[in-house]
Amino acid sequence: MKKELKQLARQRIDERLVALKPEDRFAPPPKGWIRAIRDALGMTGVQLAARMKVRPQTVEALEKSEVSGSIQISSLRRAAEALDCTLVYVLVPKKSLEEAVNERARKIAIRELGRVAHTMKLEAQETGDTSTEKRIESYIRTVLNDRDLWNEK
Structure with missing residues (x-):
């Protein structure tokens, strides 16, 4: 039951994030979002x-830190509020979470079953007609759980 709940949770997150694809649409402007929005509003650094409620030098430092990628989220949030914007913070997976879990499980199953098959072959106990794909699916279903997938081996 727990496995199904995790799968459902992954599917729900995947559904929410699909609207953000392709994520390159949200690449920041060359001078950063703070500067781009401030300029578009016609607002000076002193006004921002x-x-x-900071010194103008702080705004300049914020804009530079945004461009360099070192800005703190709390600072970005404060700048967004001062620009009457909402900060949206999200991690967008390169592929669906469900695909990531399935690929990882398959990779582990193939590796582990390969070890077993090699040992059995050495002992002249090769498996019969059971298809490799069925063995992989069975291993994933019965042996692996989600937490096992992310232990580096």
């Missing part, structure tokens, strides 16, 4: 600093 006043709205944020």
Whole structure:
């Protein structure tokens, strides 16, 4: 039952994130979002600093840190609020979470079953007609659980 709940949770997250694909649509402008929105609004750095209740040099440092990727989320949130924006923070998986779990499980199953098959072959106890694909699916279903997938081996 627990396995099904995790699968359902992954599917729900995948459904929510599909609207964000392709994620390159959200690449920041060359000077960063703070500067781009501030400029588009016609707001100076001094005006933004006043709205944020910081010194103008702080706004300049924030804009530079955003471009370099070192800005803190809390600082970005404060700048967004001062620009009357909402900060949206999200991790967008490169493939669906369900695909990631299935690929990882399959990789582990193939590796583990390969070891077993090799040992059995050495002992002249090769498996019969059971298809490899069925053995992989059975191994994933009966042996692996989600937590096992992410232990590096």
